[in-house]
Amino acid sequence: MTTTTTTVKSEKEAQKDRSQARQKEMIANHFKKLARAKEDGKKVVYTFVPGNLAELISALDMLPVLPEINALQSGMRKRSGAFIQEAEKAGHSEDVCTYVKCDLGMLKKGNIGPTDEPLPPPDLLLLSYTGCFTFMKWFELLREEYKCPVVMLHVPYQAGGEITQEMRDYVVAQLRDEVIPVMEKVAGKKLDMKVLQQHLALSRTAEDALVQVWESARHRPSPIDGYFGGVYYVGPIFSSFRGGQDAVEYYKELLEETNDRISKGLGPMTPDGVMPKEKYRLVVEGPPNWTNFYDFWRMFSREGATIVSSTYTRVGGLYDTGFRHDPDKPMESLADYCLGCYTNLNLPSRIDLLEKYIKDYQADGFLINSVKSCNSFSVGQLLILRQLEERTGVPGGFIESDLVDPRYFGKANIENRVQSYLQMLEARRNGGR
Amino acid sequence: MEPTGGAPGRTAADPAADVLEKARVLAEDLALNTVKAWKQKNPGMLAIGHLPVYTPRVMFEAMGCLPVAVFGAGEIDIIKGDSYFQSYICHIPRSTVELGLGGQLDVLDGMVFPSICDVIRNLGGMWKLMFPAKMSAYLDLPQNFAWGLGGRFYMGELKRIAAETEKRGARPLTEEGLRRAIKAENARRRALAELDALRREEPHKARASEAYLVARAGGVMLAEEHEKLIREFLAAARKRTGRPMDNVRVVVAGSFCEQPPLGLIKTLEKAGCDILEDDFQLGLRMIDGDIELKDGMPALESLARAFTERGRDTASRYVPDDTKGQALIRRVKECKADGVVFAAASFCDPALLDQPMLEHALTRAGIPHTSFKFAENTGQFQVIREQAGAFSDSVRLWGGQAA
Ligand code: SF4
Ligand code: SF4
Numbered sequence: 056m057t058t059t060t061t062t063v064k065s066e067k068e069a070q071k072d073r074s075q076a077r078q079k080e081m082i083a084n085h086f087k088k089l090a091r092a093k094e095d096g097k098k099v100v101y102t103f104v105p106g107n108l109a110e111l112i113s114a115l116d117m118l119p120v121l122p123e124i125n126a127l128q129s130g131m132r133k134r135s136g137a138f139i140q141e142a143e144k145a146g147h148s149e150d151v152c153t154y155v156k157c158d159l160g161m162l163k164k165g166n167i168g169p170t171d172e173p174l175p176p177p178d179l180l181l182l183s184y185t186g187c188f189t190f191m192k193w194f195e196l197l198r199e200e201y202k203c204p205v206v207m208l209h210v211p212y213q214a215g216g217e218i219t220q221e222m223r224d225y226v227v228a229q230l231r232d233e234v235i236p237v238m239e240k241v242a243g244k245k246l247d248m249k250v251l252q253q254h255l256a257l258s259r260t261a262e263d264a265l266v267q268v269w270e271s272a273r274h275r276p277s278p279i280d281g282y283f284g285g286v287y288y289v290g291p292i293f294s295s296f297r298g299g300q301d302a303v304e305y306y307k308e309l310l311e312e313t314n315d316r317i318s319k320g321l322g323p324m325t326p327d328g329v330m331p332k333e334k335y336r337l338v339v340e341g342p343p344n345w346t347n348f349y350d351f352w353r354m355f356s357r358e359g360a361t362i363v364s365s366t367y368t369r370v371g372g373l374y375d376t377g378f379r380h381d382p383d384k385p386m387e388s389l390a391d392y393c394l395g396c397y398t399n400l401n402l403p404s405r406i407d408l409l410e411k412y413i414k415d416y417q418a419d420g421f422l423i424n425s426v427k428s429c430n431s432f433s434v435g436q437l438l439i440l441r442q443l444e445e446r447t448g449v450p451g452g453f454i455e456s457d458l459v460d461p462r463y464f465g466k467a468n469i470e471n472r473v474q475s476y477l478q479m480l481e482a483r484r485n486g487g488r
Numbered sequence: 489m490e491p492t493g494g495a496p497g498r499t500a501a502d503p504a505a506d507v508l509e510k511a512r513v514l515a516e517d518l519a520l521n522t523v524k525a526w527k528q529k530n531p532g533m534l535a536i537g538h539l540p541v542y543t544p545r546v547m548f549e550a551m552g553c554l555p556v557a558v559f560g561a562g563e564i565d566i567i568k569g570d571s572y573f574q575s576y577i578c579h580i581p582r583s584t585v586e587l588g589l590g591g592q593l594d595v596l597d598g599m600v601f602p603s604i605c606d607v608i609r610n611l612g613g614m615w616k617l618m619f620p621a622k623m624s625a626y627l628d629l630p631q632n633f634a635w636g637l638g639g640r641f642y643m644g645e646l647k648r649i650a651a652e653t654e655k656r657g658a659r660p661l662t663e664e665g666l667r668r669a670i671k672a673e674n675a676r677r678r679a680l681a682e683l684d685a686l687r688r689e690e691p692h693k694a695r696a697s698e699a700y701l702v703a704r705a706g707g708v709m710l711a712e713e714h715e716k717l718i719r720e721f722l723a724a725a726r727k728r729t730g731r732p733m734d735n736v737r738v739v740v741a742g743s744f745c746e747q748p749p750l751g752l753i754k755t756l757e758k759a760g761c762d763i764l765e766d767d768f769q770l771g772l773r774m775i776d777g778d779i780e781l782k783d784g785m786p787a788l789e790s791l792a793r794a795f796t797e798r799g800r801d802t803a804s805r806y807v808p809d810d811t812k813g814q815a816l817i818r819r820v821k822e823c824k825a826d827g828v829v830f831a832a833a834s835f836c837d838p839a840l841l842d843q844p845m846l847e848h849a850l851t852r853a854g855i856p857h858t859s860f861k862f863a864e865n866t867g868q869f870q871v872i873r874e875q876a877g878a879f880s881d882s883v884r885l886w887g888g889q890a891a
Contacts, residue, residue, distance in 0.1 A: 145844070146843075146844040146847060147840075147841075147844055148832075148840040148841075148843070148861075150576070150834060150835045150836075150837070150840055150861075151837050151840045151841050152837060152841075155841065184631065187606060188603075188604075188605050188606050188609075188804070188837070188838065189606070189837055189841065191631065191806050192803070192837070192838065192841035192842065193841075195806070195807065195812055195841075195842075195845060196841065196844075196845060198812075199812065199845055199848070207631065207632065207806060207808065208632075209630060209631040209632045209638065209806075211628045211641070212603060212609060212626065212628055214601075214609075214612060214613070214625075214626030214628065215626075221641065221644045221648075222641075225632075225637065225638075225640070225641040225644075228636070228637050228640075229632055229637050232634075232636070232637060233632070233634070233637070401612070401613040401616070401626075402610055402612075402613025402614055402616070402617065403613055403616055403617055405613075406617075425574055427574075427576045430577065430605065430606035430607050430610070430837055431606040431609075431610075433574055433576075433577065434573065434577055434581065434606060434607050434609075434610035434611065434614075435572075435610040435611070435613060435614050436574070437571065437572050437573065437574070438572055438614050438617060438618070442617065455574065
């Protein structure tokens with residue numbers, strides 16, 4: 056599960072910020088580098104977004120490929136349906152996570168990346184396994200396809216609602232004894248701690264700015280959309296760019312844009328331009344749908360509903376509860392990062408976080424988008440709904456779709472549900488039930 | 489005598505009839521009457537439930553607790569549980585919640601949720617919220633099997649859970665207590681291994697559906713008593729007369745968590761399959777061989793090492809270096825099976841994501857296989873019967889004895 060950003064051909068008409076244009080350029084450059092990786096003698100690491108070790112990868116001068124991002128981009132580019140069918144034809148069950156099937160289908164169709172350039176095969180499969188068991192299966196499946204080294208980082212689950220020293224020690228020991236030695240061998244060079252620390256310091260700067268962007272949603276109107284817009288905001292930091300200067304520049308610009316909107320009293324950018332009037336403030340739990348991303352977004356933005364905060368935008372790192380990468384404690388902070396991603400939180404902690412978002416951002420309601428693919432997110436969401444309503448007195452809505460399987464996005468049905476939900480909020484506001 | 493595929497000797501005079509009936513009552517004891525009776529006999533002692541696949545029951549026994557395997561609620565109607573889970577989630581969490589809300593699990597003082605998949609993982613969090621008075625422990629089984637890494641972490645996990653259980657009133661975990669419990673557990677393992685050997689060698693004397701009941705009965709018993717039950721069945725089954733049937737020999741894979749209904753297992757048998765191996769009650773067989781007690785090594789380390797070094801290959805366990813599917817092929821060859829039947833619970837991500845890799849490995853090895861999905865409350869077996877029948881016919885006609 057994860058997020059990133061790209062500009063989508065089929066959605067050319069959607070309006071965008073300057074920072075988005077910058078991000079588009081960053082992504083295009085990254086894919087160009089990947090396409091040239093073999094010629095340039097660069098090693099390529101396939102890895103996942105939640106718990107990714109971006110700073111280690113870049114400190115060793117390697118390039119990451121993130122299969123989840125390929126899957127979501129295939130979804131946005133309307134290619135995922137065919138990829139999923141391809142995987143199902145090859146024997147994969149209709150019941151399982153569609154990210155995996157989309158990625159495998161893409162692989163079978165030549166592994167062409169989102170910029171229409173072929174992706175290089177991996178020199179290393181780095182299975183940092185955070186917040187979801189499916190990742191483990193996914194890389195076992197990829198391992199069947201590629202003959203390359205694999206190294207796994209087992210990240211324990213925060214079942215007790217906290218990161219214990221034992222968990223941290225276990226992750227650090229794996230990094231030190233297994234992960235880094237294998238990475239060094241593949242990279243053909245030793246890890247220079249100073250370089251790693253520099254990357255971690257850059258991460259920290261970007262993370263500080265991102266948190267300020269998230270917190271800007273306390274303003275009325277909120278200058279950002281923390282879910283639909285939010286998936287763009289997290290693109291660089293969740294993926295290949297965390298730990299680099301580009302990400303620092305991106306977040307600086309994003310923060311400037313956000314502050315500029317605050318000073319002008321403007322709402323967030325939406326696919327139709329700046330939102331004219333904020334009518335509802337919502338918190339969203341669960342991933343978005345990518346196949347109809349802009350339709351989905353407009354169901355809210357055209358009704359004046361801004362998503363002031365969301366949990367999906369925390370799957371690749373939960374920074375607004377205080378975590379930062381720390382150059383003074385490189386290994387420990389890498390461990391804490393992996394341990395702290397949203398889907399690695401237990402259900403009570405997830406509810407606490409949502410409650411905090413609803414209260415901190417003064418939301419009128421919250422909505423759960425339950426995706427068929429993702430047990431990690433979806434199991435327990437109906438209990439989350441009940442508990443949050445009880446604790447906050449704020450009404451919740453529940454819709455179902457999928458990440459990248461277009462067969463599970465019932466546009467009319469979802470639209471009806473969203474509209475009825477917003478009407479109910481309106482009626483409550485006017486003194487109705 | 490059963491009309492088709494049944495082993496001879498299943499008459500009213502079947503020497504195993506009584507022990508099988510005893511096992512059936514224990515295996516189907518959703519109200520946990522056995523556990524209630526045990527607690528009455530052992531006042532102040534705790535009963536600790538655990539979800540599949542593997543929880544080291546022996547540690548709880550060493551602390552004077554009765555470990556209780558919770559495998560959902562089988563075929564009962566789900567009234568409340570469905571409102572907690574979306575339709576695309578497997579059945580076992582909803583039936584477990586149904587039991588919890590219905591009070592059937594009240595007798596348990598705690599529940600352990602081992603780390604096998606996101607469903608059981610999140611169910612553990614739900615349990616904390618829904619049953620706050622009860623202990624709800626998540627057992628993070630390591631996926632890194634190097635002793636200095638995952639092994640050390642796992643030892644810490646076991647100690648943490650032992651301490652939590654002790655706080656609830658269990659006896660402290662002592663070296664002596666654990667050694668004693670491990671010896672009883674090893675004896676049970678040997679009895680189970682004998683049962684498995686009988687199934688493989690004389691499947692007409694011990695059918696999979698029977699072995700399933702006998703193994704599953706152990707979910708509500710201490711190892712020592714379970715060993716007795718297994719041995720009672722073994723003695724009786726060996727007395728059975730009759731000849732082998734002309735059945736195909738299969739391994740069933742993929743049912744390590746949510747359990748297929750007994751009727752489904754019987755349907756496979758009736759369709760002409762001798763199920764020589766399966767992973768229905770994998771938790772009891774998770775460790776290959778004994779938990780080796782060594783002089784100078786703490787018993788808890790022996791227990792942890794047994795898992796990290798000799799844990800069975802299953803979908804919820806990362807396979808670091810062996811090629812995926814090799815363990816299954818080895819099992820097929822060891823029991824001289826003709827083929828493999830994949831039976832996974834619907835929406836079971838671990839089993840269903842594993843399956844294509846296992847299927848490819850089997851295909852490469854020339855081992856025939858077929859697959860279907862089930863839910864623990866599946867009531868209609870006609871389609872499965874036809875599919876299994878067609879599979880066994882094709883194996884008989886075209887061969888396929890594993891080389
Ligand atoms: S199950 Fe969810 S978190 Fe895991 S890979 Fe699939 S979409 Fe991502
Ligand atoms: S049946 Fe499969 S998905 Fe469901 S709880 Fe068990 S292992 Fe997890």
